[in-house]
Each structure stands twice: as structure tokens, then as C-alpha cells.
Amino acid sequence: EKAKDYALMHGICMRQKDNFDRDALHFAPFVLFPTPFPRDEYRKSVELQTVLNELMHKVAHDYDFLKETLKHTIKVDEFTGRLWNIYETIMSEGGPTQEVEVGLFRSDYFCCCGSKGIKQVEFNTIASSFGCVTSKLVQLHK
Numbered sequence: 001e002k003a004k005d006y007a008l009m010h011g012i013c014m015r016q017k018d019n020f021d022r023d024a025l026h027f028a029p030f031v032l033f034p035t036p037f038p039r040d041e042y043r044k045s046v047e048l049q050t051v052l053n054e055l056m057h058k059v060a061h062d063y064d065f066l067k068e069t070l071k072h073t074i075k076v077d078e079f080t081g082r083l084w085n086i087y088e089t090i091m092s093e094g095g096p097t098q099e100v101e102v103g104l105f106r107s108d109y110f111c112c113c114g115s116k117g118i119k120q121v122e123f124n125t126i127a128s129s130f131g132c133v134t135s136k137l138v139q140l141h142k
Helices: 002-009 039-060 063-070 078-092 129-141
Strands: 106-112 117-124
Touching: 002 129, 039 063, 039 106, 039 117, 063 078
Parallel strands: none
Antiparallel strands: 106 117
């Protein structure tokens, strides 16, 4: 209970999407104890991230690849379909015009006990909003 109270008092919170109430905050999901992660595996993940960021950037700029790859998904997934419509509109108007682009990515890894190595389980391009909460969680764990 103390950890939950700490989370709410220090901004480690969110509003519920399914039961939105402007006057109610809920603590963000967290664990009581951080998971140990081997230093060498952490370094590997940091080095790998630059390569993945560049790959994601190149994929995002390959119109033909995206069109072919997403052609079925945009018909059945409303969210992806809306994003694709925005993308198509931008492309039909001459493409992106800004000189600088920023990508906000988050990779999730599991430390695989059997092989003693890391396994990437997810690459997030949209679900990156809790990145700012990390520093607050460090304090919670202390």
C-alpha cells in the first residue's frame, strides 16, 4: 500500500482508458523489486538499439514496402487503418516537409535464464509514453 501511495504522490500514475474519469488517477503498473539484469547483456541491448532505430527509420520511409506489408492489416485494424490514411494524405501532398525527424522508441527484453542471454520481445514506436516514469520508479525502489 505504501508503494501505491508513493506512486500516486510522485506522478507514477495514469488515467484508465476504458473507464475514463477526469478526477481519478491510478498508479501505473510497477514491480516492487527491480529485476537484476546482467551488465554485459544490458550493453548488448544498448548497442543493438542504434541498429534497430536506423532499421525502423528506413522502414518508415519505404512507402512501397509499407503499402505491401500493411495492405491486409489496414482493412481489419481500425487504428492501423487510421494511421495509414494519415500517411497516405501526407504522401499525396508531397511527403514530409520537416527537416528534422525524431523517433521515440522503446525495446523490451527478457533475460533468458537458459541461454544467459537477452531476447528482444517487443519494439514499441507508439507505446513509449512511460519513458519519463522510469526515473521516478528508481526512487520508488530506493
